[in-house]
Amino acid sequence: MRNETEQPASFSASRRWGQALNFVLAVLAAAALVLLANHLATRHYARVAWTDNANFKLSPLTRQVLQSLTNTVRVVVYYDRAEALYTPVTALLKEYSLANPRVEIEVVNYVVEPAKAELIKARYRLTPQARDLVIFDANGKTKVITQSDLSEYDLAAFVVGRDRDIRRTGFHGERLFTSALATVADPATPQAYFLTGHGEHDHGNSSHDVGYGKFAALLLDSGVRLAPLRLAGTNTIPADSRLLIVAAPQIPLDSSEQEKLEKYLQGGGRMLLLLSYNSRSGLEPLLARWGVEIGDNTVIDERNSPPASGSVLVNQFDPHPVVGPLASARLPLQLVLPRSIGRRAGHQQNADAAKVTELAATSEAGLAVRRVRNGPQSSALRERQGVIPLMIAVEKGGIAGVADAGATRMIVAGDSYFLDNQMIEAAANREFAWQAANWLLDRPQFLGGIGPRPVREHTFTITAAKMRRLFWILVAVIPGASLALGLVVWIRRQR
Amino acid sequence: MRAFLTLTRRELTMHFVSLTGYVVIAGVQLLLGQSFWTLLDALNNKPFDMPVTEKFFDTGFFWLVLLLVTPAITMRTYAQERATGTFETLMTTPIGETQVVLAKFCGALAFFMIAWLPAAAYPFLLRHYAEGMAPVDAGPVAATLLGIALLGSFYMALGCFASSLTRSQIVAAMTTFAIGLGLFLLGYLSQIRPPEPGWQAQLLVHISMLEHMRDFSRGIVDTRHIFFYLSLTAFFLFLTHRVLESRRWK
Numbered sequence: 001m002r003n004e005t006e007q008p009a010s011f012s013a014s015r016r017w018g019q020a021l022n023f024v025l026a027v028l029a030a031a032a033l034v035l036l037a038n039h040l041a042t043r044h045y046a047r048v049a050w051t052d053n054a055n056f057k058l059s060p061l062t063r064q065v066l067q068s069l070t071n072t073v074r075v076v077v078y079y080d081r082a083e084a085l086y087t088p089v090t091a092l093l094k095e096y097s098l099a100n101p102r103v104e105i106e107v108v109n110y111v112v113e114p115a116k117a118e119l120i121k122a123r124y125r126l127t128p129q130a131r132d133l134v135i136f137d138a139n140g141k142t143k144v145i146t147q148s149d150l151s152e153y154d155l156a157a158f159v160v161g162r163d164r165d166i167r168r169t170g171f172h173g174e175r176l177f178t179s180a181l182a183t184v185a186d187p188a189t190p191q192a193y194f195l196t197g198h199g200e201h202d203h204g205n206s207s208h209d210v211g212y213g214k215f216a217a218l219l220l221d222s223g224v225r226l227a228p229l230r231l232a233g234t235n236t237i238p239a240d241s242r243l244l245i246v247a248a249p250q251i252p253l254d255s256s257e258q259e260k261l262e263k264y265l266q267g268g269g270r271m272l273l274l275l276s277y278n279s280r281s282g283l284e285p286l287l288a289r290w291g292v293e294i295g296d297n298t299v300i301d302e303r304n305s306p307p308a309s310g311s312v313l314v315n316q317f318d319p320h321p322v323v324g325p326l327a328s329a330r331l332p333l334q335l336v337l338p339r340s341i342g343r344r345a346g347h348q349q350n351a352d353a354a355k356v357t358e359l360a361a362t363s364e365a366g367l368a369v370r371r372v373r374n375g376p377q378s379s380a381l382r383e384r385q386g387v388i389p390l391m392i393a394v395e396k397g398g399i400a401g402v403a404d405a406g407a408t409r410m411i412v413a414g415d416s417y418f419l420d421n422q423m424i425e426a427a428a429n430r431e432f433a434w435q436a437a438n439w440l441l442d443r444p445q446f447l448g449g450i451g452p453r454p455v456r457e458h459t460f461t462i463t464a465a466k467m468r469r470l471f472w473i474l475v476a477v478i479p480g481a482s483l484a485l486g487l488v489v490w491i492r493r494q495r
Numbered sequence: 496m497r498a499f500l501t502l503t504r505r506e507l508t509m510h511f512v513s514l515t516g517y518v519v520i521a522g523v524q525l526l527l528g529q530s531f532w533t534l535l536d537a538l539n540n541k542p543f544d545m546p547v548t549e550k551f552f553d554t555g556f557f558w559l560v561l562l563l564v565t566p567a568i569t570m571r572t573y574a575q576e577r578a579t580g581t582f583e584t585l586m587t588t589p590i591g592e593t594q595v596v597l598a599k600f601c602g603a604l605a606f607f608m609i610a611w612l613p614a615a616a617y618p619f620l621l622r623h624y625a626e627g628m629a630p631v632d633a634g635p636v637a638a639t640l641l642g643i644a645l646l647g648s649f650y651m652a653l654g655c656f657a658s659s660l661t662r663s664q665i666v667a668a669m670t671t672f673a674i675g676l677g678l679f680l681l682g683y684l685s686q687i688r689p690p691e692p693g694w695q696a697q698l699l700v701h702i703s704m705l706e707h708m709r710d711f712s713r714g715i716v717d718t719r720h721i722f723f724y725l726s727l728t729a730f731f732l733f734l735t736h737r738v739l740e741s742r743r744w745k
Contacts (some may be wrong), residue, residue: 023737030733034726041722042701050634051714098717101697459542460625467536470624474528478613479521486517493512 047098058095062178066100069185073138077107078120083132085147085171092173093134096181103181136180139187143180150176176221182443183223190441192219192243193229198281199250201274201420203228209422212247215433218424222437231257237264243440246273248416252282262286268397270409270440274416277337290394291347291356292412295340295368297383299390299414303365310337312390313427316361320393321444322411322435323359331428333360335390336417340368342389354396354408358389390414393439411436499594506572506602516606523564523610530556531617546629548618552639552712553705561646562675566668568607569654572599573735577662592739596732600648600655607647615640635714642711645724646704650675652731659738679704 049057058066075093079086090107097103110117110131120126124135124142132147152170194203194212203226206213216226229237229244231253237244237260244264253261261283265271275281277298284294304313312335317327326333343356366388370381391413418429438444462470510516534551543550551557576582585595618631650671657670682703685696700706707720 019741023741026737027734030730034730037726038701038719038723041719041726042697045718045722047715047717049715050638051632458546458629459540460538460547460621460628461540462535462625466624467539470535470620471532473620474532474617475525478528479525482517482521482524486514486521489511489517490514 058099059174059178062096062174063099065178065182065185066096066103069100069102069181071138071185072102072104073136073181073185075103075105076120076124076133076135076137077105078110078117078126078131078133078135079107080111080132081109082111083147085132085150088171089134089150089173092177096177134177134180136177136184138184141184143184145176145180179221179223183221186223186443189223189225190242190443191225191227191238191240192245192437192441193227193238193241195231195244195246195249196228197230197232197251198253199248201247201416203245203247206421210417210420212420214421214424215419218430218433219437222434222443224437224441231260236260237269242270243437244269244271246271246281246283247419248274248276248279249281250279252280254282258283258286262289265290265408265410268408270442271411272436272440273410273412274419275339275341275412275414276416277339279416287412288344290354290396290410291344292392292394292410293340293342293344294412295342295383295414297339297368297370299338299340299362299366299368299388301362301366303363304332311335312338312362314338314360314362314390316363316387318357318359320357320359322393322439323432325435326428326431329428331431333429333432334418334423334427335413335415336423338390338413338415338418340384340388340390341392341412341414343392354394357393357395359391359393359411361387361389363387407442409440409442411440498590499598502590502594502598503601503605506599507605509571509602510568510606519564519567519606520610522567523560524613526556526560526563527611527614527617530554530560531614535621546632546635547621548635548639549709549712551617552642552708557708558679558705561650562672562679564607564610565647565650565654565675566657566671568610569603569651569658569671570664570668571658572603572655573659573739574662574664574667578664586739586742592736596655596736596739600651600732600735603651603655604644604648607651608644611643611647632714635712638711638714638716641716642708642720645721646708648728649724649731652728652735656731656735656738659735678702682706 075096077086077090077093079089090105093103093105097105108116108120110120120135121128121130124137124144126133126144134145136143136145150172152172194200194216201210201212202208203212203216205211206217219226224243229235229241231237241264244261261271273281273283273287275294287294299312301312301314304315305311306313313332314335315327315330315332317323319327342358347353347356364387366384366386367382368384368388370383391411394408394410394412396408417423418426419433424430424433510519531551534547534554534556538547538550545553573582576585586592615636618636622628622631653674654667654671657674658664658667660670661667682699682705685699685703686705701719701723707717707723710717710720
């Protein structure tokens with residue numbers, strides 16, 4: 001009894017205050033733990049897609065570009081929310097931002113935020129009519145993507161009257177956003193030249209079928225500066241040239257021009273040489289010294305040539321960085337009357353010599369035909385049969401994976417029409433152009449390739465009778481079954 | 496462990512020995528079924544830009560059902576025991592408070608999932624009745640169920656906590672509804688407010704349940720969302736545990 005009175009009261013005020021304090025501190029500690037756990041989770045996370053729908057997956061190239069970002073890139077979505085493209089644009093950019101928080105997105109709805117819209121217009125010097133744009137801004141460089149660039153439309157169905165509206169069939173968002181991101185994030189702007197003066201494809205022409213305007217636009221999109229270059233007279237290849245494009249000359253280059261070209265290549269130059277079946281470059285001796293043999297022929301592939309088209313679908317690729325992604329994605333190239341371009345017989349593949357890789361070839365059903373003119377008569381001679389190489393890559397002096405201005409790189413393709421305005425969108429020609437340009441410019445972070453995302457239109461039809469049946473199933477049968485089961489249980493328990 | 500399983504079974508069966516549990520399931524299915532049918536009726540024969548199942552979880556119907564059903568399930572967990580006087584009996588048995596908290600939570604969550612389970616058949620039902628439907632992609636359906644389970648676990652933990660605070664089931668239900676709605680509306684701000692750079696916008700996106708559910712219904716599983724729900728569930732269960740513990744002070 002005495003002991004009991006000596007013990008402190010269990011529920012004294014001080015003990016209760018102590019418990020309350022303990023409670024508050026424990027709750028605060030738990031809240032801090034929750035905050036910390038979430039903070040860590042936002043920094044180290046994984047996003048896994050349990051679906052085959054590629055619309056929510058960023059391509060490996062985009063992921064590579066995003067991982068290489070070191071500076072903040074501000075993306076202004078200057079859009080009316082009512083526009084059909086607003087949702088796919090913001091959803092895609094959200095994926096970019098989630099993959100790298102350095103991509104900061106700001107949405108400005110010019111319809112409901114006129115003051116903010118004016119600020120954006122002034123900051124990016126937009127025209128008063130400008131609307132529905134996505135602006136990428138970093139390192140003092142900006143890139144503006146308009147709504148019309150983002151979509152691919154099916155005009156054919158509209159023209160023949162099958163559809164009342166022009167339907168959107170593809171969304172180019174990822175390709176354009178990734179290239180814009182890479183362009184503004186890269187502090188350097190490489191310079192490329194198009195050789196002119198020999199009847200080459202015109203890189204300033206976007207309307208004519210054989211113009212190279214679309215190819216030039218692709219290069220501009222990837223942040224390359226373009227200029228024409230004439231080598232006649234005392235002109236030389238400028239020192240800032242990171243890439244020289246020779247697109248099917250019709251008049252052979254003279255000896256002085258060839259000398260300048262040879263000097264450029266020996267000094268670590270980069271060249272994309274496109275030779276169609278009818279081009280006359282005069283570069284055969286120069287290329288022979290680099291281990292390249294140009295065929296004076298036309299190649300067909302009996303297994304892969306659409307009937308009466310003159311084109312050849314090429315799907316035999318080397319695992320080279322330029323065509324490797326096409327091989328893994330099983331995307332073919334569509335060439336027009338190509339000529340054979342291969343490794344020269346007897347070319348040494350030792351450490352000092354140029355490394356020649358045959359990038360693409362026909363199937364075993366390939367056939368090279370030489371055209372022989374005998375006055376007005378012409379006849380075709382079978383030159384070769386079997387697997388015939390159609391394009392090659394030459395590399396000399398570089399160390400794999402190391403950017404080195406001293407390394408010469410060259411791609412020679414046995415066709416030039418496959419990159420013209422008419423054919424560049426065919427098969428994977430555009431992807432090849434992107435890959436080739438970026439390999440030549442030594443931009444491995446750009447290698448990969450992104451095609452347009454197909455726009456899937458979801459629709460279903462349920463007849464009125466089936467709708468009624470569905471209504472009864474959803475609203476009566478399923479809930480009713482549960483209720484009936486409950487009643488049975490209740491009645492049984494009452495007994 | 497055996498005591499925990501016995502308690503969980505007791506909690507779950509409590510819903511099924513009376514008519515109330517069946518009425519809750521029927522109510523959930525009635526609301527979901529009516530909402531799904533309304534959506535189908537609106538989209539029938541019209542082209543739209545996302546699968547109908549994804550669209551369903553993007554509408555207000557889903558959230559309405561979720562916010563209404565949670566209090567109905569959890570309001571009784573502790574409040575009823577307190578009101579009927581069985582609480583002290585339970586707490587004086589040789590079972591730890593942690594086991595009680597976890598068992599009541601697991602029982603409520605299991606019942607919640609049972610109430611939602613028939614909704615997993617909706618895509619297959621639609622595929623059966625509709626013409627021109629693409630085959631059902633099982634990935635998004637599984638991810639959606641995972642999302643519902645995570646959302647459910649958070650709301651169940653919140654409901655258990657609210658129920659542990661009072662002996663009135665109505666007060667418990669109202670508290671759960673109010674806190675649940677508040678958290679939902681906070682996340683909803685990220686939808687009505689245009690995205691802007693800064694930590695505030697990032698925080699709103701992080702807590703936005705609409706954004707989370709949108710990802711799950713597309714078949715995207717993001718570890719950030721999983722962490723968010725699991726950490727909040729653990730937090731509310733911890734709070735419930737502390738509340739139960741506090742009875743010793745009195």
